[in-house]
Amino acid sequence: MLRRPPLRLAMLLAAVLFAVGVLGVGLVRAAFYQPLDASSGPEPVPVLAAPAPTAVGECGTVKVKAPRELRGMWLTTVYNIDWPSKPGLPEKTVKSEYIRWLDLAVAQNHNAIFVHVRPSGDAFWPSSYAPWSNFLTGKLDGSDPGWDPMAFMVDEAHQRNLEFHAWFNPYRGTQPAPAGAGTDLAKLAPNHPLKANPSWRIAYPTGKTGRLYFDPGVPEAREFVEDAMLEAVAEYDVDGVHFDDFFYPYPEKGQDFPDDASFKKYGGGKSRADWRRENVDTLVREMHERIAELKPWVKFGISPFGIWRNGGEGSDTSGLESYDAIYADTREWVREGWLDYIVPQLYWTIGFDKADYAKVLPWWAKTVKGTGVQLYIGMADYRVGEKGDWSDPAELDRQMRLNDEFGVNGQVHFSAKQVRDDPLGAVSRYRAAHYATPALLPRMDRLPATPPPAPEITAAERGDGGELRFTARAEGVSWALYRGGALVSTGRNGTAVADPKPPAGGGTYCLSALDRSGNESAISAPLTVAGP
Structure with a gap:
């Protein structure tokens, strides 16, 4: 079992620091x-x-x-999509690449950055709960790179007045081979928690695309995953904790997530679907409560798949439903106030038949109204240049105009590489129309x-x-x-x-x-x- 740091002690220290103003407003005029x-x-x-x-x-x-909106981009480390440009680079190169991404954010008049620090049961900081990420080190054995990327990342972001949101994938334990260990236990780092705790481990799907997951139905596994993420909150001056849409995995045709053992032990007479949703709800609720206890100024947000449910109380859509497919009751999280912000991924065009941006957006605006949860939109910069409506460089600009009409509190763009490459000039277009001047972050009354x-x-x-x-x-x-x-x-x-x-x-x-x-x-x- 991996050593767990004294989180309760960290909570007490953080509370004291907050009370005397060390991390907020200084007591001495300087x-x-x-x-x-x-x-x-x-x-x-x-x-x-x-x-x-x-x-x-x-x-x-x-x-x-002053305009008040969050403007950010996702900096993706999994498969080295954005950063580092490839695994195993020297510290100096990794740092210089990161600074260039921050300089891009500043040039775009962004005020936040969302950095992938736990892509798959690993870490971009010296963690007591997880091995070092092979997307940083180039090795699956958990080798120590000899420096602390998280400390560097947070400090450099703050020097540029960018909020730093630490982006975690809670339940993913490995990536498929050959980039990751897949389901091969022999390839796991010696300190990987799924090696020491087989009852927490589920392999899904079968075949070459398989990976290991922490079983969301095992309470001890859930607590461990929470502790692993809260370690980063306790140790670093992050501004936000951020999840995307990976909870239970997206379904594979002809295969169900093999959680029979935990369902039999913990299901409590519920249907499997309700039990799975309750497991995810518990993770979200507990993270909200524990972050607020540890550092009440840190924001907690999730970027889910853009459809909760189709029709009825859901949106006027006919696509995959997060409620049923991945057991993510995103509307419940908003209604219960378990989030500070939500960033639905609306990766469709205006007029798309199965999920029309102009129809899904109003549903989300109505859902957050009166809850105190801020609404940002996940923008599909990565799709610009595809055939059809995405071949129009004005599509994102039009979507952002709709965001303004419906009182959206900001945008996060996927991903940094497309913001840099400016496909079809779409980024330059929406920057001139929407990000031409700096913006202050939205006030958050909950904090x-x-x-x-x-x-x-x-x-x-x-x-x-x-x-x-x-x-x-x-x-x-x-x-x-x-x-x-x-x-x-x-x-x-x-x-x-x-x-x-x-x-x-x-x-x-x-x-x-x-x-x-x-x-x-x-x-x-x-x-x-x-x-x-």
């Missing part, structure tokens, strides 16, 4: 935006108007406006709220690249810079406040500070600067 050295840099920009008090929400006499006091900006000077840099004092986790009433840039606590593309004629600027839940301070007094 000038973390340092003035530039005037003796070695450009001359300060003349201030045209001395700072004066301003009303909350106004920069001078102009009301500030702790500690809005900091209004910051101060006192001086400005131009950098060598033409940007306008400010001397400022603020508290909180991040900042937002406004020119007049428009948001022009954001950054993390400790990074220089700057307008990267100031207008030639100068402008009036104000600053706000935010806590890690997106709650914004009052706006600073305005500072008006001259043109160059």
Whole structure:
């Protein structure tokens, strides 16, 4: 049995840190935006108007406006789809590749990234519960790469003011051969938990595509899987815990998931379908409760298959149903408030006969209404260029316009490689229409709220690249810079406040500070600067 770290102790420490504000708003006002050295840099920009008090929400006499939506992409590690580009690369190469993905996110005006850190019973961090991922190391034996990718990933994302959502596949234990061990126990790493616990192990399907699963019907296996994911939450400053649509496996023709033993032992007289749904419900509910106990500021979200059920109380669709096929009662999770956000994968075009985007989207908007659960949409960037409607580069743009109409709180794009490659110019098109300026993350009322006091900006000077840099004092986790009433840039606590593309004629600027839940301070007094 693998050693389990003291999660309860970690919970207590996290609670203490949160209470004293170490991970939220600082208790001591600090000038973390340092003035530039005037003796070695450009001359300060003349201030045209001395700072004066301003009303909350106004920069001078102009009301500030900032878009509020989550914008992200999935960075997929399984089969090295996005990153690392291949297994077994040197640490330096893996790091440089990751930084390029973050730089892409910043260039797209994203504010979050979803990174695959547990693709298949493995880990991208030094885990007491799982072997190292072979998609990182290139080896199935659990070899230690000698560094901590998770610590690096979280830190680099935060330096760029990107939320880091750790993406887990809870029950997958291996990948099919040859990329993974498949169902071959001899190929499992020595510390793989399914080697030591045969009662937790199910092989499915038969044949070359088979893999091992943790049996969702065994309570001890479920608790172990939860502990494995919560270890990452306890040890790292992640902003979110994220699942996709892999719970019970998608059905294979002519084969049923062979969980007879656990159903006989734990079924309790229920139908097998109801029992399986209850098992998944329990995982989701317990993860929600345990994350809230461990770190109440960490968000919990799931990206399920886009159809709950067809017809009736379900959507006007005729496709596979997550409720019956993979025992994922996604509507129940929303209604019960077990999630902070949900990201249904609406990977179909507007007008598609079996699942019309324009019909499925309103169903999801209605489902989340009044629940406090935020709705983001999983966008199918990977399908652009396919035959039919996907050959139109405007399809994603049209879908995102519908998202705006129905009050969607943001989008996550699958996957990073397509965002980078910009097939048919579709990404450039929707970026210009929807992501042309920065955006603040949506406020989440379910999370702790500690809005900091209004910051101060006192001086400005131009950098060598033409940007306008400010001397400022603020508290909180991040900042937002406004020119007049428009948001022009954001950054993390400790990074220089700057307008990267100031207008030639100068402008009036104000600053706000935010806590890690997106709650914004009052706006600073305005500072008006001259043109160059």
